[in-house]
Amino acid sequence: MAANPLQPYLNAIRRTLEAALCIRNFPSEDVERHNKPEIEVQDSTNNLIGKPLIISRSPLERTLIESSINSVRISVKIKQVDDVDAVITKMYMRFLTQRADQFRILRRKPIEGYTISFLITSIHCEEMILSKLIDWIIQFMYDIDKELSDMKITLSKRARVVAEEYMKQLL
Amino acid sequence: MAKNTSSSAFRKIDVDQYNEDNYREEEQAELQSAPVGPDEAEITALMNQGRHIDALKTVLRNAPLGSKNQQIKDNALNLTLRVLLAIKASQIEEAVGALDRDLVDVLMKYVYRGFESPSEGSSGHLLLWHEKAYVVGGVGSIMRVLSDTKRA
Numbered sequence: 367m368a369a370n371p372l373q374p375y376l377n378a379i380r381r382t383l384e385a386a387l388c389i390r391n392f393p394s395e396d397v398e399r400h401n402k403p404e405i406e407v408q409d410s411t412n413n414l415i416g417k418p419l420i421i422s423r424s425p426l427e428r429t430l431i432e433s434s435i436n437s438v439r440i441s442v443k444i445k446q447v448d449d450v451d452a453v454i455t456k457m458y459m460r461f462l463t464q465r466a467d468q469f470r471i472l473r474r475k476p477i478e479g480y481t482i483s484f485l486i487t488s489i490h491c492e493e494m495i496l497s498k499l500i501d502w503i504i505q506f507m508y509d510i511d512k513e514l515s516d517m518k519i520t521l522s523k524r525a526r527v528v529a530e531e532y533m534k535q536l537l
Numbered sequence: 538m539a540k541n542t543s544s545s546a547f548r549k550i551d552v553d554q555y556n557e558d559n560y561r562e563e564e565q566a567e568l569q570s571a572p573v574g575p576d577e578a579e580i581t582a583l584m585n586q587g588r589h590i591d592a593l594k595t596v597l598r599n600a601p602l603g604s605k606n607q608q609i610k611d612n613a614l615n616l617t618l619r620v621l622l623a624i625k626a627s628q629i630e631e632a633v634g635a636l637d638r639d640l641v642d643v644l645m646k647y648v649y650r651g652f653e654s655p656s657e658g659s660s661g662h663l664l665l666w667h668e669k670a671y672v673v674g675g676v677g678s679i680m681r682v683l684s685d686t687k688r689a
């Protein structure tokens with residue numbers, strides 16, 4: 367995996383996540399007995415939010431990591447070069463986000479401008495092993511690129527066969 | 538006796554603002570003459586002489602982190618990025634090694650700012666910078682980027 371061109375990008379993300387995922391249980395300051403992910407609270411006076419960090423690999427490919435005292439939001443923009451990419455990515459993400467409950471940390475709606483978002487709260491960190499959680503996200507990002515390009519290849523292969531069959535009739 | 542009205546405007550009053558123990562952003566009295574950022578002419582001169590590492594040191598030391606003026610910050614960012622991108626990949630390790638801990642933190646801040654406006658080829662280079670700065674600064678320097686109020 368060392369020779370992977372994606373590696374420096376993923377390393378930077380992993381390190382940033384290690385720093386950002388230093389979170390703890392923290393009850394809401396606004397509403398008594400509420401406990402909400404502070405990063406999702408839209409409030410200009412909120413001072414529990416850290417500086418949002420962006421790690422980009424190219425203008426088309428970037429990751430946004432927003433941290434707060436009890437939650438971290440990670441948004442990934444996956445490279446989409448052409449319309450086929452865009453369609454495949456859109457369908458795939460739809461498939462995933464519909465099953466967000468099973469993924470637990472998946473956010474149902476991505477942040478604007480990004481393809482997919484995760485929301486990790488302090489509860490997730492307590493229930494799961496933090497280092498494994500980071501590993502999973504990195505692995506996910508590594509796999510998703512491969513998966514999407516595989517799908518694109520399969521799609522064009524199929525299109526070629528279909529076109530061939532269709533043209534045969536005209537002979 | 539209080540008059541009964543149907544007005545509910547009083548519910549909208551922000552009573553919290555009258556609290557005495559409200560958190561207030563520390564008013565940083567403009568101590569030591571407002572930072573004006575690095576001197577572009579000086580940096581350009583250093584770069585032209587090929588002394589990139591000295592240019593890097595100078596630009597980071599004079600970074601206007603405490604400044605409230607976005608224009609000054611943006612100018613400093615552009616200048617810093619120019620220096621960062623001018624240094625060759627093979628020289629990065631040496632350059633980071635020449636910085637002290639505080640400057641590594643400042644460097645990290647600029648690396649992250651640089652990621653926000655990616656241009657062709659810049660991100661790959663910045664990823665290298667990130668990697669080398671991490672080796673020296675560790676998780677702590679990323680943490681300080683996240684939490685410091687003096688932002689690049």
